[in-house]
Amino acid sequence: MPSAAGELRLRRVRRKASAAPGRRPEPARAMPQAPSLRTGTPSPRTGTLPRVGVLGLQGDFALHAARLTELRCEPVRISLPEHLAGISALILPGGESSTMLRLLDSTGLRAPLERLVHELPVLGTCAGLILLAREADRLPRPTFDVLDITAERNAWGRQVHSFTGAVRLEPGGEEVDGVFIRAPRIRRVGPGVEVIATHAGEPVGVRQGRAAALAFHPELTADPRLHAWFLREVAELPLPEPR
Numbered sequence: 001m002p003s004a005a006g007e008l009r010l011r012r013v014r015r016k017a018s019a020a021p022g023r024r025p026e027p028a029r030a031m032p033q034a035p036s037l038r039t040g041t042p043s044p045r046t047g048t049l050p051r052v053g054v055l056g057l058q059g060d061f062a063l064h065a066a067r068l069t070e071l072r073c074e075p076v077r078i079s080l081p082e083h084l085a086g087i088s089a090l091i092l093p094g095g096e097s098s099t100m101l102r103l104l105d106s107t108g109l110r111a112p113l114e115r116l117v118h119e120l121p122v123l124g125t126c127a128g129l130i131l132l133a134r135e136a137d138r139l140p141r142p143t144f145d146v147l148d149i150t151a152e153r154n155a156w157g158r159q160v161h162s163f164t165g166a167v168r169l170e171p172g173g174e175e176v177d178g179v180f181i182r183a184p185r186i187r188r189v190g191p192g193v194e195v196i197a198t199h200a201g202e203p204v205g206v207r208q209g210r211a212a213a214l215a216f217h218p219e220l221t222a223d224p225r226l227h228a229w230f231l232r233e234v235a236e237l238p239l240p241e242p243r
């Protein structure tokens with residue numbers, strides 16, 4: 001006699017089987033559908049959208065992914081070396097840089113990711129800025145040294161001192177809200193590095209060639225301008241113009 005749970009399971013299996021008698025696997029779709037420009041709904045199966053990797057070991061993957069989808073890219077969660085194949089740009093999100101560095105070692109991602117951040121356009125936010133910096137304090141492993149800056153971790157204070165403040169984008173002086181959560185301070189900016197954002201007169205966003213970093217979390221507001229700027233201007237991805 002099967003147990004009640006076993007009986008239930010059997011019934012489910014039987015029902016499934018009888019619902020699709022002789023069902024064959026669906027043939028692969030011959031023609032991928034073009035993504036709909038009007039709805040802005042990306043169609044990840046078409047392979048026509050630029051694939052942008054978001055490091056997803058720890059920290060904020062989901063909101064960056066949502067923003068990428070909105071801007072017509074295909075977000076790819078990077079947690080193993082094989083996920084890096086075929087991406088056009090990378091985002092290193094906020095989180096805890098020391099934990100990320102340890103996890104990069106244990107997953108085998110350190111070496112391939114370190115190579116790619118020197119080759120592909122990359123955006124680091126908060127902990128991601130720390131990973132990209134030349135120097136940062138109190139870390140278990142060296143940083144990637146993609147940006148000639150020195151970052152001081154947690155230098156705006158502890159979690160309770162987290163704040164939202166006005167960030168001025170340079171050049172031009174447009175303003176966005178910056179959400180600073182145990183954010184690093186940029187203590188030194190090397191000669192080849194552009195300051196692209198300031199808060200209260202100090203640098204909170206930098207760019208050096210195809211690498212950019214922000215000390216705050218652009219994914220935590222509804223404002224897509226900084227992701228759009230990275231994808232269009234830094235990464236030079238062919239995205240549709242904003243409507």
Ligand code: GLN
Nearest residue numbers: 094095096097126127182
């Ligand atoms: N304090 C974190 C670190 O040092 C960064 C915080 C964040 O990413 N919001 O890595």
